[in-house]
Amino acid sequence: MEVPLNFRNFTVSDMARVLAIDYGLKRTGLAVTDELQIFAFGLQTVATHDLERFLENLCC
Secondary structure (H helix, E strand, O other), rough: OOOOOOOOOOOHHHHHOOOEEEEOOOEEEEEEEOOOOEEEEEEEEEEEHHHHHHHHHHOO
């Protein structure tokens, strides 16, 4: 099934970045995509037991 695409009014700002979370028992890796969601770039590795506190400080 082919989906017609209309890129006439498309801008890069219409794309949201994606936060990727690689959850592990000891450490959790965080990465974010570029605006086109093509590449992911590593942000930081956080001890898993500190992850909730880290994300609270990051977002608020």
